[in-house]
Amino acid sequence: MLEIILLVLLGLLAAVFGSIVGLGGGIIIVPSLMLFGSVLTGGEISHAAAVGTSLAVLIVTALASTISYTKKKRVDFRIGWMLFITSGPAAMLGSALTGQLQGGWFQLMFGVFMLLMAGLLIARDFIKPSARIWPISRTYVDPEGQSHEYGFALLPGLLVGFGVGLVSGLFGIGGGSLFVPVMVLLFRFPPHVATATSMFVIFLSSILGSGVHAVVGETDWRLVLALIPGAWIGGKVGAYIAVRMSGKGLLWLLRVTLFILSAQLIIEGLTQI
Template sequence: MLQILILIGIGLAAGTVGSLIGLGGGIIIVPMLLNIDQFLSAFSTVPIHVAVGTSLITIVFSSLSSTLSYHKQKRIDYKSGILFLIGSVPGSLLGTYINSLLNTERFTLFFGIFLICISIFLFVSSKLNKKTKEVHKGIIRTYTNDEGEAYIYSYSLPLAISLSVCVGIISGLFGIGGGILLVPMMAFLFGFPPQLAVATSMFVVMFTTLGSSISYITLGEVNFYYILLLIPGAWFGGKIGSYINQKLKTETIALILRVVVLLYGIKIIIENI
């Protein structure tokens, strides 16, 4: 019974945090599955590949839940999301394949350092304090949030697709959903308002993780018992996270994103030193 409650709780926490800032939830599920056996005898050791595969399948459901909620709030830029999927879905399949061939632990430290660099950029960036962004050549869109703030954001299609491929590869490689990079890319590089970036990220993550999940199921690297217990919490967590996101101000969402990326990068580095 304790095992059931803990897995439901992990799913709930992952779904809530993932939906709140568009990260998917893998940053919670994967480390919990890898380390929980050290604290509770009810759990057995989970191999890294199985933890990643189990996480990705759970994220499919939490991202679907939050996507449905964000759709009702009219916060998803579907046109941009579909363009990002062109790169991220093939990238996720490639990342899954690479994961099955290599010992990813040697790359994890560098990924943590990379996240620290991203977080530093997010903290020093002042772009979110502007109501309008510098408009570049390419695709230009507008958005007005619930606070009445108008945003103009733009991006180059080749650059967006190229970066989306990288996001997809990292998603499949580390089982984190890809949102940890996708949201900063949209919000700070392309000028998406944070609410829109988070909601659109969950839409993209849903399909990205679906592609990776199929690959992990084919490889037999999933724990279906854990998945069945993680999904209910993750589903409701997706609803809770999107509700909280709707109530928070733009600056608050941006701050939470900065802090989470920083802490996750530090955590990865500490674990791999």
């Protein structure tokens, strides 16, 4: 019973963090399952099973968040579908490659990736959005009545979608950790629209990525069932919080958490190589 409670709480916390900043929660679930598998389930959890399980849970998290954001009219579905053109297939490719990383290489690569993401989450507060005029122009009017102009271009968007989808399927993180900063800094998306649209793309890509892991037997459905209740609630709670606050305090907590988890994964990866 204690293990089930811990897994529900893990799904809840990961989904709350993920929904607030558009990460999807996988960047918390995957390392937690790998590092604390013996505590959560009584046995070790392989990196492939952690990734496959995370992507399956991300479907629920992202769906809950997308529904909440859609009610607030913050999801740019047109651009979301454009990003999915390449992110979906790339997520399938990344998922197929996950099991090929043996020994400590996955832990090392994932640890380095998380370290870079933590740095990017810090750097994005100090980097100014691009002033470039993009061929596709969009307008978002926030609840205060303020109008925000942002843009998009198909070719850069497709390239970004492919890279993010590949990383998403490989590591089971959903891709929001890359999508949101790129959408804000490169295309000048309002942060709330970037987060909401990111969660929509994560929902679609996670379906394809998790399908690949399920086919090759890399999904622990018992863990999925235990994590889903917390993920569904957390996705809605995170979206609720994101609508009403900047989330800066929680964002700094996430940054510190990523630094700690990344250091542990890098150390473990180096000792296993």
